[in-house]
Amino acid sequence: MEPFSDPFTIDLRRLGVLRELDRRGSVARTAEALHLTSSAVSQQLAALAREAGVPLVEREGRGVRLTPQARVLLEHADLIAAQLERARADLTAFDHGRRGTVTIGCFGSGIQGLLPEALRALAARQPKVRVRVREAQPPDLFTSLDAGLVDVAVCVDFAAAPPHTDRRYVRTDLLTDVLDLALPAGHRLADTTAEPVPLRELATDAWIVGDPRSCCGAVTRSACAAAGFTPDIRHAVDDWHALAALVEAGAGVALVPRLVQPLHRPGLVLRRPSGPPPIRNIFAAVRNGSEHDPVLAAVLAHLRDAGRAAAARA
Known part of the structure; x- marks a missing residue:
């Protein structure tokens, strides 16, 4: 050349x-x-x-x-x-930073359990900042972030997310979200007064698990693998309302993040797995250099506050 x-x-x-x-x-x-x-x-x-x-x-x-x-x-x-x-x-x-427009890309349960509190605080303190929300997950979320279609990416650390060493982004840790077992009320292990449940005891149950490319689908598969079994996935569901309805109906068991547990139904019982709990680490990312933008800095601050509040509720 x-x-x-x-x-x-x-x-x-x-x-x-x-x-x-x-x-x-x-x-x-x-x-x-x-x-x-x-x-x-x-x-x-x-x-x-x-x-x-x-x-x-x-x-x-x-x-x-x-x-x-x-x-x-x-x-x-x-x-x-x-x-x-x-x-x-x-x-x-x-x-x-008194005015501006910011687009937040976020996964579904983060929109349900994390964004509302952050957006209320932002609207109260900086009413001239317009916010748009787009539901997305990696890798598409970071393609949008690179292209400027999204200004803040809120997501879970898993295989499809960029590594911590990726210099294109500045990360802000928001929340370590614990996952609990969701069982139908009539399940043999639904006694909430008993000790935490070893996941291995559910190896023969039907499971309700999200898409393997989604964060919770990946976490559930990893947790079951660490317990020594491959789950029998009967239902592939990513919507938490739908998943809760299936568990309540006795269609299977699932791992459910505490971030969305207030949405669950009365016929659904939550139990803690024994040993180190399955977790998902939630973070926000912006393009390297944009963290100095006062509007984005305010959004990140409110997201951190919302993460702390969610952890306290859990």
């Missing part, structure tokens, strides 16, 4: 395509996430390679992998994105 042009300029939108390819691992999945065709993604990557003057992808079987030069470019892309967010935050600071 030709050496770097002088002056050296690259299209930041194309950098975003490269970052998404790094996250998704294939051109087809990148195209799907960005609502483009595979051909368009390949064209964007080829154009970025011409601008940078280095190869960015190479063939690996039927797919592609990033070159070492692409890894170097991604490190600079993270720094560039963070600096742009700081510039945006500095401009916003001129109005001292």
Whole structure:
């Protein structure tokens, strides 16, 4: 390839395509996430390679992998994105965070059990800040965060979430949410005066579990595996109201986070599993540099307060 042009300029939108390819691992999945065709993604990557003057992808079987030069470019892309967010935050600071619009992406039970308190506090103290909420989970949630479609991502730490070392984001821990066993009232282990229940005793029960790509679906499968069995999943349900109705009807047992337990029905009994309880760690993330935005800083502060209040209720 030709050496770097002088002056050296690259299209930041194309950098975003490269970052998404790094996250998704294939051109087809990148195209799907960005609502483009595979051909368009390949064209964007080829154009970025011409601008940078280095190869960015190479063939690996039927797919592609990033070159070492692409890894170097991604490190600079993270720094560039963070600096742009700081510039945006500095401009916003001129109005001292009194007004603005913020979009929060959040998983379903977080919208039910965490956001309402934070949004009420924000509305009372900063009434000119408009908030939009979008239900989403990783990896799509972080694709939206990178693209600016979401300003704050609230999610659970699990395999689909970015690692703590990902420099693209600044994380704020909100809550460690404990999961309890949900049993129908007539279940053999429904006696709430008894000792905590070993999960292994439910190895032969029917289970109600969410999609394996969802946070609670992943946590339930991991907890059962740690107890030494694979759950017999009869019902795949991600909505907590629907899950509670099925448990109450005797259709199976489930693990339920305390964040949503006030929603449950009277014919449903909650028991603590024995040993270290299954947990899910809930955090908020913003783009690196944007944490200095006074509006986002206020939103994060109210989310932290809501997390502490939820932990106290649990």
